[in-house]
Structures are given as C-alpha cells and as structure tokens.
Amino acid sequence: MNKRDYYEVLGVARESGEVEIKAAYRKLALKYHPDRNPGNKDAEEMFKEAAEAYDVLTDDEKRQLYDKFGHEGLAGSGFRGFNGFEDIFSNFGDIFEGIFGFGGGGGRTRAMQGKSLRYDLELSLEEAFLGKEAEISFHRLEECATCHGSGSKPGTQPETCGTCQGRGQVIRSQGFFQVSSTCPACHGQGEIISQPCSECGGGGKTRVEKEIQVKIPAGVDTGSQLRLRGEGESGENGGPPGDLFVVIHVKEHDFFAREDENLICQVPISFVQATLGDTMSIPLLGEEKTHELNIPRGTQPGEIIKVPGKGMASLRGFRKRGDLYVKIVVKIPKKLNQQQTELLQEFSRTEGLTLSEKKKKGKGKGFWKKKAH
C-alpha cells in the first residue's frame, strides 16, 4: 500500500512547528474519531493515518529520519506505525481525554451511585386488583462485609500509588500540551491494594442474594413500575446505592378483560332469556359474593350491561374503582327436539305466517331479491 506523505495527511507545511502540527492533528482526530463515526471504515483509516503522522512529526528523531529518507527511513528504524485503536489510545490517550472528556478526570474520590436493577414481577389479575405483599429475591453487588468495601485484607492498608504519589492523576507533556489523565497504575484510586481481601478479591464488592418484601398497591397494570430507592447495587467511593425497579406484568384472566380501570366480560344467555328477561349470577373480581345481573326483556345480542363500581381497582384509591361492562352473547340453539320445534312454529304463527308459508305465497322473496342485486 502506498503511504501518503505525513505532511499531506495533516495538511501542514514541511517547516511547520509542533503547535501547527498539534492543532492540525486535533482537528482531524475530532473529525474522524471512532466515537463519532461508528462503523465507518474510511474514517477509521483517516484516524489511524493522522495518528501515525502526528506521532512521527512530533518526535524529533522520527521526523528527521522521515524528512531525509521518507517512509523507508522509518521502516529501517523499526517503526511500524499503528496497528489499531488500542495502540493509538495507549499512546495518546490523554489528548482524547482533553478533547472528549472521557477517562474520568474527576480524581480518586469521585463518588458514584451504584447501578440500578430491574426485577420483573408477574401477577394475576386478582393480585393486581387486591394489591399484594410480595417477596422477591434477586442478586446484587453489595459492599464486601469482610473488608467493608476497602478491598484490602482486614488488618492491612492499601499502599499509596508510587506512580501518581496518591493523586490518582498523572500529568503528561505532549510537547506543547500538559495533560492530566487517570493514573494507569492505580486507575485513579491513588492507592494500590497490596494484600487483597480474600472474600472479594480486592474489588470491595460481593454478589449476594437478597430477599425483600415489596408492597404492591391495588390497581397496578402491566408496565407499572415500583421504584425501591437504595435497593440497587452499592455505590462507589461512598456514593449512594442504585435503585431497584419492580416492573409489573399482569397475566390474562379467563373471564375478565381489563381496560384501564374498567373490566369487561362476556356472558352467554339463551335466546329465551334474552327475549323474556332473566336474572343471573355472575362472578365479581376479587369478591366472594356474586352479582345478580338483571337481564331486561328484549335484550339484544351484543348489548352491554353496565355494572357500576364493580370494575378494576384504581391506583388512585379504592373509591375510584372502575365499572364492569357485561357483554351479552345470545346463543341460538343448533338442535331442537320435536316439541321445541313445534312450539317455535306455534310461536311463529302467532306473529303471522311462517317463512315457508310466506314462500308458498311468493311473498317471502322480497328480502332476498334485494340482496341479490
């Protein structure tokens, strides 16, 4: 592969000083940074190319070799360029920290809140209606009980980091710039654990199984979230613990369907009940006693009878309970015995002529004629 001229890559003159080179590189690094160009191979190449050019042109020895003998001169000196991002970041990590603000310049004692956790809880519709005291068990990282989170074996102390003298930050000169970055030896802690706690291996946290009681209020629905403050994982450097979010899933019920605060059910009745009217017992959600549903005379198929105040419990309080809507399904018998057939024919006669009698007289066709056209 033909390598481009380093001065051309950075767009600077051959006699440019370090300030100009640095400025040009920063500009390119910002533009082609992988965080800003995810998955863009061309940007990746430009980014590597610029890093390599910057590395060579800001190093007196390499620059002289390059100026005299070009790329070959460098190859002879053992310089191989950069293989990947890892190389680039380990070489000039701090220049990016300055630009992008990552790497945690906040110092060694920065307190951080622990991670929040999610627990999915399945409830029956009855449980959602009545509310429930649920016991849930889950795993979380907690401060190690043996070392109280210090990570050091009890009775021992961590040593002050020799690389940063306990500051957690190191100052590096990148030619013109002085950049401070997280100490690579202690990862910003300022201390190094020489004798790690055997329980947590020096991490200061252990994974424990936790059981807690959760009070689920009446009226919750699928997607409702309960936030239990401080029940997540423990924080870093004295930071507060995260929260636990209990996410509710309400299972489908055999008889009742839910629509917000209302309940809907279907009740099948015979055509005789629909015609003559009737009373029938229907179950109520979460109640022992049944409801006497009054079916008025002449109830039509699909008609909806409202039972006020017998719907779902509301999160806004029990008084706000929704309504129950009973949808009437009228069943038409598929089989009749001789007596029933005769009775219905008799009934039909009272209304006038039977259909077959109308047909014989040539009158019953009107309706079908209309439909056919």
Ligand SMILES: [Zn+2]
């Ligand atoms: Zn420990």
Ligand SMILES: [Zn+2]
């Ligand atoms: Zn250090």
